[in-house]
Amino acid sequence: MATYKYQAFDKAEKKVSGIISASDTIEARNILISRELNPLKIVPGKENKSKTKISQKELSIFTKQLSALLSAGTPLETSLMLLSQQAKSKFTNVLLEINDDITEGKGLSESMKKFPQIFDDIYTSTIFAGESSASLPEVFNDLASYLDKEAKVRSEVVGALVYPAILFFVSLAVIYALLTFVLPQVIEQFVTSNVALPSLTLILLNFSNIFPYIVGSVLFISLGMYFYLNSPLSSETIKLQASKYLLKMPLFGEVLIYDQTARFCSSMRLMTKAGLNTIDSLRIAKDTFRNRYLRSEVDIVVNKVTSGTSLSQAFSKSTIFPNVFQQLLSSGDIGSQISLMFEKIKDFLDQEVQTRRNVLLTLLQPIVILTMGVFVMLIVLAIMLPLLQMNNLIFTL
Numbered sequence: 393m394a395t396y397k398y399q400a401f402d403k404a405e406k407k408v409s410g411i412i413s414a415s416d417t418i419e420a421r422n423i424l425i426s427r428e429l430n431p432l433k434i435v436p437g438k439e440n441k442s443k444t445k446i447s448q449k450e451l452s453i454f455t456k457q458l459s460a461l462l463s464a465g466t467p468l469e470t471s472l473m474l475l476s477q478q479a480k481s482k483f484t485n486v487l488l489e490i491n492d493d494i495t496e497g498k499g500l501s502e503s504m505k506k507f508p509q510i511f512d513d514i515y516t517s518t519i520f521a522g523e524s525s526a527s528l529p530e531v532f533n534d535l536a537s538y539l540d541k542e543a544k545v546r547s548e549v550v551g552a553l554v555y556p557a558i559l560f561f562v563s564l565a566v567i568y569a570l571l572t573f574v575l576p577q578v579i580e581q582f583v584t585s586n587v588a589l590p591s592l593t594l595i596l597l598n599f600s601n602i603f604p605y606i607v608g609s610v611l612f613i614s615l616g617m618y619f620y621l622n623s624p625l626s627s628e629t630i631k632l633q634a635s636k637y638l639l640k641m642p643l644f645g646e647v648l649i650y651d652q653t654a655r656f657c658s659s660m661r662l663m664t665k666a667g668l669n670t671i672d673s674l675r676i677a678k679d680t681f682r683n684r685y686l687r688s689e690v691d692i693v694v695n696k697v698t699s700g701t702s703l704s705q706a707f708s709k710s711t712i713f714p715n716v717f718q719q720l721l722s723s724g725d726i727g728s729q730i731s732l733m734f735e736k737i738k739d740f741l742d743q744e745v746q747t748r749r750n751v752l753l754t755l756l757q758p759i760v761i762l763t764m765g766v767f768v769m770l771i772v773l774a775i776m777l778p779l780l781q782m783n784n785l786i787f788t789l
Contacts, residue, residue: 396420396436400429407432410476411485412492423492445509446483452539454479459532468528469494486510499523513676514659521666531666538662542655545742549651552749556756563764568607570771571600582778590781593774635685639712643755647748648683653717654741655680656690661734670730671697686712703730717741 396417399409408429414420417434424431454475461471469491476487486507493503501520504511511519515535522531579597582589589597620626621634639645659677664670671694678690689710696706704722707713720737 396434398424398429398431398435399433400424400431402430403428410488412488444482444486444507446480448539448543450480450483451510452536452543454483455532455536455539459529459536462529462532468500483510500528513679514663517668517672517676518663518666521663521668525667527666534662534665538658541658545651545655549749552753556753556760559757559760563760564607567764567767568603570768571596571603575600575771575774578775579778588781590774590777592770593778596770596774632685632688635683636712639683639685643748643752647745647752649686649712650714650741650745650748652681652683652686653713654738654745657717657734657738657741661731661738664734665731670703689713714741714744716744 396414397409397411398420399407402408412420412423414423420434421431424434457475457478458471461474462468466474472487472491472494476484476491479487489506490500490503493506494500499520501516501523504516504519518531518535519528522528575596579589579593617634621631639649641648656677659680660673663673663676668676674690674694674697678687678694681687681690689712693703693706693710696709697703704718707721708718717737720740721733723733
């Protein structure tokens with residue numbers, strides 16, 4: 393089946409456009425006529441729709457609306473057609489093509505997989521489980537809740553980091569300005585007056601000369617390491633070691649582990665509740681881990697579970713996941729209530745993340761302020777000491 397772009401007039405003589413799947417232009421024209429559209433122009437589609445993207449907010453709204461329509465008893469094809477009329481142009485074309493696939497007998501999850509930039513593996517696998525258990529309305533409702541919670545977590549993380557980040561860069565800019573512009577100009581006045589400069593003033597003056605190079609070097613090394621670790625030049629072993637080291641960092645590493653484990657549990661809860669088996673859920677949910685080392689640990693867990701080991705025992709062999717996660721997993725694994733178990737673990741880990749994040753931010757802000765205060769104090773002293781020496785010299789004379 394090929395794809396065709398079309399322009400047509402609807403019953404209200406309104407010009408509409410979109411994309412449909414058909415074997416040739418004749419079939420495409422017949423499809424449009426059957427939809428009570430008067431074809432104006434039909435051309436082969438050249439757009440690579442598999443790379444079409446929409447915002448997370450648009451996807452969440454679509455999921456909520458589809459859940460409401462299906463819960464009200466509206467057929468899937470009719471629901472997709474209604475939503476395609478409200479969506480933006482790019483997403484409209486996607487929904488129309490999905491609807492065409494369903495009309496031809498394909499499954500909803502199968503058609504959604506053609507658009508991986510919009511519907512990820514977690515989304516399509518959950519839909520597949522809902523199709524198998526004939527519970528699509530409930531699955532879409534759970535997906536909408538999942539997307540809203542993920543968006544809320546991202547918003548909270550960004551909001552929590554904005555103030556410390558602004559404080560850090562403003563402090564760095566102030567220190568840079570004082571060392572690079574203010575201090576040398578003031579000290580120059582003392583030098584022209586033949587005043588002997590104290591050791592502190594000389595040290596800071598020399599430091600001000602190399603400070604821009606220090607900042608540039610740190611930035612260059614940081615960016616270089618980032619691009620190197622994400623390039624084919626670095627081996628898998630090096631990438632794993634770097635990912636593991638990141639998780640071992642004081643305070644920050646713990647927050648990272650708890651946060652990513654909570655997102656993993658949220659994905660597992662969504663898919664197991666929809667009816668997907670544990671092994672497939674693990675294989676898909678592991679991609680919610682952004683840390684490479686954590687993903688490799690889940691790969692080991694999948695192999696053990698596949699060979700017959702229980703879920704809790706497989707995770708107990710790993711030393712990187714939080715102890716509380718393994719303990720809660722063990723208690724839920726015994727009762728065989730996997731979906732409920734992951735929901736409880738996620739709720740607990742979310743509280744832990746919030747607590748540890750608050751502790752981290754509580755410590756980070758005064759550290760940045762204190763560091764800036766120390767630098768400003770040293771710069772003031774570096775200016776005041778020569779001034780005091782000059783005053784003493786005047787009184788002596």
